[in-house]
Amino acid sequence: xxxxPLLNATAITKTYGSQxxxxxxxxxxxxxxxxxxxxxxxxxxxxLLNCLAQRLPMTAGRVSYRMRDGTTRDxxxxxxxxxxxxMRTDWGFVHQNPADGLRIRVSAGANIGERLMAIGDRHYGQxxxxxxxxxxxxxxxxxxxDDRPTAFSGGMRQRLQIAxxxxxxxxxxxxxxxxxxxxxxxxxxxxxxxxxxxxQLALAAIVVTHDLAVARLLSHRMIVMKGGRVIETGLTxxxxxxxxxxYTQLLVASILEV
Amino acid sequence: xxxxxxxxxxxxxxxxxxxxxxxxxxxxxAIPGYQVPFASREMPMPYGWGTGGVQVTASVIGPDDILKVxxxxxDDTTNAVSIRAFFARVANVAVTTKTVEATVIQTRHRxxxxxxxxxxxxxxxxxxxxxxxxxxxRETETRIMHALEEYGLMHVKLYEDIAxxxxxxxxxxxxxxxxxxxxxxxxxxxxxxxxxxxxxPALQLFGAGREQRIYAIPPHTRIESLDFEDHPFRVQEFDxxxxxxxxxxxxxxxxxxxxxxxxLFACSDTDYCEERRERAA
Ligand SMILES: Nc1ncnc2c1ncn2[C@@H]1O[C@H](COP(=O)(O)OP(=O)(O)OP(=O)(O)O)[C@@H](O)[C@H]1O
Ligand SMILES: [Mg+2]
Numbered sequence: 001x002x003x004x005p006l007l008n009a010t011a012i013t014k015t016y017g018s019q020x021x022x023x024x025x026x027x028x029x030x031x032x033x034x035x036x037x038x039x040x041x042x043x044x045x046x047x048l049l050n051c052l053a054q055r056l057p058m059t060a061g062r063v064s065y066r067m068r069d070g071t072t073r074d075x076x077x078x079x080x081x082x083x084x085x086x087m088r089t090d091w092g093f094v095h096q097n098p099a100d101g102l103r104i105r106v107s108a109g110a111n112i113g114e115r116l117m118a119i120g121d122r123h124y125g126q127x128x129x130x131x132x133x134x135x136x137x138x139x140x141x142x143x144x145x146d147d148r149p150t151a152f153s154g155g156m157r158q159r160l161q162i163a164x165x166x167x168x169x170x171x172x173x174x175x176x177x178x179x180x181x182x183x184x185x186x187x188x189x190x191x192x193x194x195x196x197x198x199x200q201l202a203l204a205a206i207v208v209t210h211d212l213a214v215a216r217l218l219s220h221r222m223i224v225m226k227g228g229r230v231i232e233t234g235l236t237x238x239x240x241x242x243x244x245x246x247y248t249q250l251l252v253a254s255i256l257e258v
Numbered sequence: 259x260x261x262x263x264x265x266x267x268x269x270x271x272x273x274x275x276x277x278x279x280x281x282x283x284x285x286x287x288a289i290p291g292y293q294v295p296f297a298s299r300e301m302p303m304p305y306g307w308g309t310g311g312v313q314v315t316a317s318v319i320g321p322d323d324i325l326k327v328x329x330x331x332x333d334d335t336t337n338a339v340s341i342r343a344f345f346a347r348v349a350n351v352a353v354t355t356k357t358v359e360a361t362v363i364q365t366r367h368r369x370x371x372x373x374x375x376x377x378x379x380x381x382x383x384x385x386x387x388x389x390x391x392x393x394x395x396r397e398t399e400t401r402i403m404h405a406l407e408e409y410g411l412m413h414v415k416l417y418e419d420i421a422x423x424x425x426x427x428x429x430x431x432x433x434x435x436x437x438x439x440x441x442x443x444x445x446x447x448x449x450x451x452x453x454x455x456x457x458x459p460a461l462q463l464f465g466a467g468r469e470q471r472i473y474a475i476p477p478h479t480r481i482e483s484l485d486f487e488d489h490p491f492r493v494q495e496f497d498x499x500x501x502x503x504x505x506x507x508x509x510x511x512x513x514x515x516x517x518x519x520x521x522l523f524a525c526s527d528t529d530y531c532e533e534r535r536e537r538a539a
Contacts, residue, residue: 081406103393106418113417118410124420124486146421 004066006031006172006204007052012061014047020228021047025061027223027233031171032202036215036236038251039225045208046176048225052206053093053174054083068171088115092165092173096180098157101164102149108135108160109145115168134163139193155186159193166197175207179214191217212255216240224248269316269349275299279317279472283463286474291436292404293387298470308341308366309467311383315364318379318463319345324352326360331368331509331526338366355529369451371508371530374460376477382445384466387473389433389443409441412484420489429494435482436475449483450493450509456481500525503534 005028014021022044029035037045050056052063054075063075068090078086087093095101103111112131113121121127132142138159140152149157158178165173178194179187195218198205207218215222215236222239224232224247232245243249267273282296301309319325325345329338333355341364342353354360357372366383374380390400393411403409412433419427432449436442444455445464455462455475462475475481483491499506501522511526525531 080402084402084406084408103414105393106414107421109421110414110418114410114414117413117417118408120410122413122485122487124417125488127417128421 003030004072005029006033007063007065009052009063010061012048012051012063013059014044014051014056015059020044022051022225023228025230027230029172029204029206031204033221034198034203034205034207034219036219036222037206037208037225038210038212038215038222040251041210043225044228045210045225047228049174049176049206049208053091054087055093065172088118089168090170090172092162092170094158094161094165094173094175094178096177098149098154098161101161102157104149107146107148108140108152111149111160111164112167114164119168130167134167135160137166137197138163139189153186154182155190158182158190162194162197166201166203169201170203172204172206175205177209178207179209179211187214194218212240212251224251266348268321269319269345270301271299271313271316276317279313282472283314283317283474286463286472287461287476289440290475290479291440291442291473293471293473295470296472298467301467302344303340305468306385307337308364308383310465310469310472311364311366311381311467312341312344312465313467314381314463314465314472315345315362316349318381319349319351319362321349321351323361324354324359326354326357326363326529327365328363328368328370328527328529329366331370331511332528334528356533357529365447367446367448368509368526369447369454371505371525371527372533373454374458376459378460380458380460380462382447382462382464384443384445384464384471385468386431387443387464387466387469387471389431389441404440407439409435409484412441413486416484416486416489420486426485426489426491432491433484435484437480438482441484442473442475448494448509449491452481452483452491453493496523498523500531503531503538505531505534 007029010026012025013023025048037048039045051058064072065075066072109128109131112134113127116127116130132145135142135145140156140159149160179190191214209215219236222236223230226247232239232248239248240252243252279296282294286294299313301312303309327338327342329335332338345351346353357370362379364381388400390403390411392415394400416426429449430446431443432452434442434444434452444452457478459477461477464473485491496510500508500510502524505525509526510523513522513524515522
């Protein structure tokens, strides 16, 4: 790709005391590209994602991002106000547990409208119309707009969380095990939906998953982590069809057995 | 009782404490709508009985002041009577029920109907000073939100109001923006009173005892009630005049007049109502 990357990470390390979270990781992500981060439990996927998303202070390394105005900024140099603005406009963050990413005490419509109101929308009717539109895009019936997420199934909550993030047309979305806590059939539907949205909106996404099928379906490229380090990286099909590192071979073999 | 009790300093609080509270008040006046922390003192009344307001009043009142205390618009409730008696005792100040005579007015739940004037101080008793708490319970987070002027959540609350009720159903403690900057909880006054805060010639001070916060609106400050373009702020309207004095532009309370379901709608501001009836008589 000739264009400059949307996000660049260089030599990211995060330690928790003497415990290594992730170590010396560099990566690029381009506009419209989906990157999967896979690896076993404790390999450092969430740590890396949170460092990239500026939700966790890094021990070392730097992350730069090409802002909407075209300038590339070292994210450590953003003011708190700029950082928070970026996070709720040009970025999204989808948590594994929807309760972590939703406001449980207000309706679905208010959940979707929150970002719009945060950036200054002051027309109730328009906010509601947009919320309605997004509900249908994530396949939640419009009549549920005034229901609270507590009245939703797990799959619906996750779809609501996604809608709430996408309403400002972010260019980059971080997801940590987005299909994690769901039943298999619900997972499949959510994956289809996510794939459709990512395509339509030309979203860039960084998706943490321990499920290689999720990586296969959603991502263009993937990195495989073990013990806080990247041990293999490449186009998703290449890594899954022709894994080079013995550990990746083991991972792929283990899912083919079932 | 006429003389100040020897055990108490003037107005109950010691001078050191009053200076500390005055510093907080000065800071609050300098940054309209900003919640200034202060070290709230034990008062001879429980929290919830206006300890924040009482400490503010104690810190601004002088021997020549004339104090009025209202609770729900009335000078005669137990709470109003006991706070007034407290200051008469510990500060030996003159007290009044007349809004025009008072130099300091401590209030819970109302702003007097009689327009306030320059030189007067209105002291509000505040239970919960943080307007963002409803949707964001973490204080670390609400502090950042104020600092960065991130007030979208206030509109989320109003959105929810309209979604659930068809209109903005918040009628008390209706949030306002102070001089285009800080969002502030005006304490549980009816939204009917919100317009009175705007460009008010009097100094308005807010004291929250349990929460240890003081905030202020200096005279002639711009106060806007939050709303949506298509759901503009509106005050309560009453479809009848006061049953006692006939006033039409005032806030009315429903009063049960007997045990057979008799009801009367009358001014909640008892001083205003009496004044009008005296003048008419
Ligand atoms: N807050 C923390 N304090 C101390 N150690 C931590 C903390 N968070 C993570 N770790 C450690 O860092 C390493 C990486 O953890 P991380 O949560 O990033 O892994 P993960 O790949 O997301 O695992 P999982 O698939 O189970 O979610 C692990 O050894 C973990 O024990
Ligand atoms: Mg994890």
